[in-house]
Amino acid sequence: MTASTNAPNSQPPVSPPKVPPKTADTSYWLDQPRNVEKIVHALYAICAFLVLLDLFYHKHAHFAFENWFGFYAGYGFFMCVALVLIAKWMRIFLKRNEDYYDH
């Protein structure tokens, strides 16, 4: 079995510093902080619009709570915040150094 030997990797990672001249010093639309702001504001607007749409259509709800105004929006938002904060807290007892298993 040759797998245990340290033969050269069959797919050597191409070293990063090769700079294709085209992308080296081009300025990109997203490099401008104000353009990032534009995207964030568009997201706020889309969210507001989507919640307001709740007033204008009928949900074919299977559960009563689905009919609450903005249920999906609120659930999506708060559960994601909870997900991230709990995961962050879990790092306290789950996080180890990268070489934790390597000896």
Place this chain on the structure above:
Amino acid sequence: MIIDGLNPAFILIVGGLLVPLLYGTLRKAFMLALPLLGIMQLWGLPYGEMGLIQIFDFQLVTLRLDQLSFIFTLIFFIAAFLGVLYALHVKDTIQHVAALVYSGAAIGAALAGDLLTLFVYWELTAIASVFLIWARRTQHAFRVGMRYLIIQIGSGVILLAGVVLHVSATHSLAFNHIGLEAPGGWLIFIAFGIKCAFPLLHNWLQDAYPEATVTGTVILSAFTTKLAVYALARGFAGTELLIYIGATMTAFPIFYAVIENDLRRVLAYSLNNQLGFMVVGIGIGTELALNGTAAHAFCHILYKALLFMSMGAVLLRAGTVKGSELGGLYKSMPWTTGFCIIGAASISAFPLFSGFVSKSLILTAVAVEHHWFVWLVLLFASAGVFHHSGIKIPYFAFFAHDSGIRCQEAPRNMLIAMGLTAFLCLFIGMVPSALYALLPYEVDYAPYTTAHVITQLQLLMFSALAFTILMRTGLYPPELRSVNIDSDWFYRKLLPAGIQRIIAIGSYYQPRLSARRQRRIAAFIDELYRHHGPEGRFARTWPTGSMVLWVAILLASCLLFYYQ
């Protein structure tokens, strides 16, 4: 060119073994042709049981084609084709052979009509696939591969034990509904559960998949776990326990995905989460739910492969997939970025993308059965999957802060493979009737209703809003160079530490024992060695090993004699 009764799996297995004989363009064309020939063969076969072999009182059905096995076989062939195309530039012959034999074995298992045939292919998937990990040819990959192999083969051994009990209770080898009424059923259930990455049996997946080669991970992601989903759907549909196991699977891995740094490992956690949806569908067991499971497996194989392809391209070009090292790659790899975003939108179930038309079948089936709590868990997992797969993967790899890495775009064959997969994700999302026509049962479901589109968009956009706000307030946990301990800790840390402790205690007390006791212990060890050592009677592998060998030989000879 349909060959009457030929098992389509053989096309990939035998064809894969012939690959080393060919070189250059001919080899590439041959490898691409194999899955296409397989699909043609599959299409030409009638529904029913074929390839029958009689062994003593037992009937082996080596080829059973019905609606359920058809859709899984079809998507396995498509995944094999896309995987071959993605890996076409690779010179390493072992990887090509392993990928083709592995895909063929998974197809053979999906087409198996009896439990013994299933077992043979079940083990073949394990043996063939480990070479995709070992092909990295590092000490680290070798150890990961060994762990993977032990667990996969272990699943096969448990399966065999279950089959023996099941057969002695029912006097039938047929692979139909099994259920949990008897101990044999439980063992088979656990064997399937290991390969399906049930909670606490899951960690081989996150351990092994991110350590395979660039192209190997794409292949691995498609088969083993979805074969387990198929097997569960066949043997345990309507088992209520699966609803709760599946719900746990959807929720539990996403916490890990949020704090994981290796982006291919993030995808492995989200793979686990997606399997959860399918397992819930099997647990519900209605026609709508099983349609949902089959549809979701179909879509999932495509978008998960697409995501692994894009991260593979990043690993190949940038040399790493660690979130902490990446960022700004959209400047160097615009095409890969675009394809990754399509994969991300598909897994997140955005309207017009494939996940939208498949996941909703399962959620609706859960709602129809009034499992409100499970439904809320799945809704949470749906929002969460957008958060950690849909946003985190593209954001940290291609956007975020510019890491300064400038590299080439992915090789052309990789881009074509990603482009084709992305097209399929979009096509299924926009023309769901094409997918629904392949499902095992009649479909009476319209995914594009006003309410469904708006509520799904609300869920997703507010999930994005949460990400944005957490990012801008600095509450989002940064990507750190780290590992997170998971259930593999028990066998990678606790078990070795426990054994070392026992050795330490033993070597402390051993010299302090009386000479007579020392002699007794030595005699006991000698006795053990005589029975269980390399030459020992109990160490011989005749019961299972030779049975498997004989079944394999019988299967092969059946194939040969069939054409005389």
